[in-house]
Amino acid sequence: MAFQILINVVIAFSWMFLKNQWAFPDFIIGYFWGLVILFLMRRFLPGRFYFERVLAAGRLFFLFLRELVLANVQVIRDILRPKLKIEPGIFAMPTELKSEWEITLLSLLITLTPGTLVMDISDDNKILYIHAMNIPDADQAVAEIKNTFEKAIMEVTR
Amino acid sequence: MTETINIFIGIVVLLGSLLSLVTTIGLIRLPDVYTRSHAASKSATLGVLLILVGALLYFWFADNYFSARLVLGIVFVFITAPVAGHLISRAAYYTNVPLWGETVQDDLKTKERPKTKKEVEKRQKVHTEA
Numbered sequence: 001m002a003f004q005i006l007i008n009v010v011i012a013f014s015w016m017f018l019k020n021q022w023a024f025p026d027f028i029i030g031y032f033w034g035l036v037i038l039f040l041m042r043r044f045l046p047g048r049f050y051f052e053r054v055l056a057a058g059r060l061f062f063l064f065l066r067e068l069v070l071a072n073v074q075v076i077r078d079i080l081r082p083k084l085k086i087e088p089g090i091f092a093m094p095t096e097l098k099s100e101w102e103i104t105l106l107s108l109l110i111t112l113t114p115g116t117l118v119m120d121i122s123d124d125n126k127i128l129y130i131h132a133m134n135i136p137d138a139d140q141a142v143a144e145i146k147n148t149f150e151k152a153i154m155e156v157t158r
Numbered sequence: 159m160t161e162t163i164n165i166f167i168g169i170v171v172l173l174g175s176l177l178s179l180v181t182t183i184g185l186i187r188l189p190d191v192y193t194r195s196h197a198a199s200k201s202a203t204l205g206v207l208l209i210l211v212g213a214l215l216y217f218w219f220a221d222n223y224f225s226a227r228l229v230l231g232i233v234f235v236f237i238t239a240p241v242a243g244h245l246i247s248r249a250a251y252y253t254n255v256p257l258w259g260e261t262v263q264d265d266l267k268t269k270e271r272p273k274t275k276k277e278v279e280k281r282q283k284v285h286t287e288a
Binding site for chain 1: 189193195203237
């Protein structure tokens with residue numbers, strides 16, 4: 001991915017050299033043509049076309065913002081309800097993510113989403129231990145959210 | 159135009175402070191460390207975030223000044239608050255702070271943990287190699 005970005009920047013600079021114009025807008029135009037060239041040549045480059053990943057990262061960001069708002073609505077409901085109706089507990093969730101960077105990102109996202117908080121990660125990085133505010137409705141809904149998050153992170157990293 | 163912006167900024171800042179208030183109520187009402195850190199790590203983050211966004215928008219529209227430091231502050235709060243919540247609850251668990259009496263499930267109990275100093279060192283070694 002870094003390699004493709006580097007090529008793209010080099011193309012943008014070649015564009016500026018060809019035009020002999022050194023303003024920022026020319027860099028943008030060159031970068032755009034670089035993107036087009038990279039897209040056409042994607043068969044010969046290692047890895048996926050990198051802009052797909054940038055888009056995936058953007059999608060992940062918006063998914064995350066939405067979950068953050070939902071999480072807060074739920075926390076407010078739990079706290080301000082006249083009678084406390086929570087059933088907290090800790091459950092284990094296996095994850096397929098490998099690198100420490102991905103797992104850190106996943107646990108940050110889990111911590112900021114409805115009713116869950118990462119307590120610990122097993123030593124072989126395969127199981128996340130998560131504290132949930134409401135075990136009964138968490139179990140299923142959370143598993144679903146985890147799948148969307150895990151998928152979204154994988155979209156970005158591989 | 160400026161009037162609507164002003165109202166919008168007012169709402170954002172008010173929402174942020176209300177969220178902080180709710181967090182405080184949560185800290186008082188909830189029964190144990192772990193559920194409290196739920197409240198502290200989520201609604202406090204969003205509360206601070208909204209107040210910072212409100213300040214950013216206000217100075218942008220009133221003084222025509224875009225403060226990049228506020229943006230940096232938002233990003234830092236975003237990254238550090240959940241980590242703090244995680245570390246506090248983890249430290250609490252490993253110093254045997256009890257879970258609430260009505261806690262339903264505890265899978266972390268089954269996690270195998272190193273008992274002796276030797277095992278700890280061995281694990282650390284494996285970890286650095288991997």
